[in-house]
Amino acid sequence: MNVAKLLEKRRVQWSELERLCDAMEMRGRTDKSGFKHHQGAQGIARFSTLYRAACADLALADTYQLPPGTVTYLHRLVARAHNQLYRANKFEPQSWSTIIFETAPQQIFSDPCVRVATIVFFGLFALAMYLGRNDTLIPGFADRMVGTEQLSQLEDAYEAPLAGSLDHYVSMSGFYIMHNTGIGLRCFAYGILLIPCLISLAYNALALGTMFGYMARPDVVGGDNFFEFVTAHGPFELTAIALAAAAGLRIGIGLFYTGGLARTESIRVNALKAVPVMAASALLFTLAAFTEGFISPSPLPYVIKAVWSVFSSGLISFYIVVLGFPREAGEFASQLQAGEPTDAA
């Protein structure tokens, strides 16, 4: 049989497959292709039959000595049908609790990047706080670090005692979710470049630390109000920033500590490891935002805010240390459970 006749014969099926692809690209279904026998399950069965036929044609293209133009066409047709047959995996919300409560804490506990980020962040934070509080060590440190204008603005903001209506709280918590989680995500994204992430982390640590130290000076008005404000949400928010940077650093470090993998492969593996940590960080940011919106600015007594602060610190410690402690026995058991069905199969 000559090639032209072969093509004419096969072309009928190919154009049918194309029409099915058209229909599936629009709606994800085969119903709208215009053929009667393409309704529902029948259409899907027909689609997969035609797809396999096109695959076979492509496989035999070399043997049939099809013209290169036709081979290109077949490549595209098969690719197109392949994209419709194997569709994107949706999110799996049922796996999210596993990620948040099992994978993430274990990863946080065992990841050296978390330790590095935490030490950098809280170390610089404490240093800046000390230098900002004590003006004699480096005179004018706070003014140069944060800026005189910002410091006076900060003072003005906390001169009055905290009081606000519910309206204010709700809108502000929305703003904090947007703003602070945005900073965290930015820190995470820059982690793949390492240096911008570290700079961003260090800058946040120094600026926040200096503000804290400056407000702790005895001669600054509004210091008490400031600390009353930041006490409640401090633990969540500071931990969240450190974790976001740690997740970012995990990806960037993958570029250097490849563990025997190719560099691109190593980045991929480390990025997948970083996702649970980032998810935990985003959760903490959200918790911090609601705390910052509702508890921090409220005229509640300071004791309640302090108790909330202690409680949230305990919660984070429980999350990282207890949930995250490496459990060999548990892992072994889960491996056994996972192994059984494969053995049976």
Place this chain on the structure above:
Amino acid sequence: MASPAALDTTIAVVTPENIAFDYQLAGPFRRLPAYLIDLGVRWGVIIIVVICLSVAGLLASFSGSSSFVIASGFILYFLISWFYGTVLETYFNGRTIGKWACGIRVIDTDGRPISGKRAMLRNLLRIADLAPPVVISSFANEAFPIYVPTGMVGLLTMVCTRRMQRLGDLAAGTMVIVDERGWRLPVAKVDDPRVPALASFFPGDYRVSRSMAKALAIYAERRHYLTPARRREIARHLAIPLIDRFEFRADIDPDLLMYALYYQVYLSDPSDEIADLGPLAGFSPLRRDQNKPQGLVGDTANPISPAVNGPPPGTASVRPTPGSESHVPDTSLLGKPLPRPQTGVSQPKGEQPPNSLQAVPRREEQR
């Protein structure tokens, strides 16, 4: 031979059906418009949301719940600006609106569709790919500096990686491919009557090699875009060995010869009847028939020699032929007396070897 991998922006993917097919990768200049469209759509959606919310806020301000509207405005802005690409790529099979408009799609490097986790990673890391941002100093004011992302990091990694991946793609293990629609099935049609005639002079058991078949098909597809002189120049490289092998006349048009071989390989059917040669019947392109009286030799017309615009390089005889090549047979052959009427299968009288299809291989054995 060259290395087996083509020096091309295609990537082979092996499907579960154990078929390898090629994807064409999308480069930076296909992806940039898609990104810009997405940026526009994102801001359009944000503006619409803001307008809707401000209307809702006006209504809600009477009932005293406008703060919820403001809070939801902030949260929606946050979600749209950070998770637009993630959600669209996950739910629309690797495409955002901009990608759909530009005909590109994100897939896994293994050719599988993208998963939600990977879509999230590659979209979050876009910030790093757009680095470093520059501040436009002429518009800059102290409070609101305008940052413009340059995208140098992403461009650099796309240039350096085999699959043209940006950093986000590398981290997520994805790649962006061209997902074109609306192509046509290319089948070249032969409408020149000289082509089947000439094709009948190829021996029936002559099989072209695969690379030759490929070259013929590419040539037949492209020759419409070339001038006749350029066609001859290109075709000559393959035609001269064929002329030597099958002992055609030296002044045969190389373009016509290649086209005839294409017809022989792809379009003709061995079981077909020999085509009606019409006025061309009896004309032989073979070299040994060149000096025989055919009613054409010595005439001003030779239907298969290159048409008028100057003699083709490499041919010894210079015959002025009128008209362009397409109507040469019509003008010069109609009405001519054909002293030796024969078709490709009819046996000629005399000691001349038969002009039929079986003749040439036998003589090749002798050589």
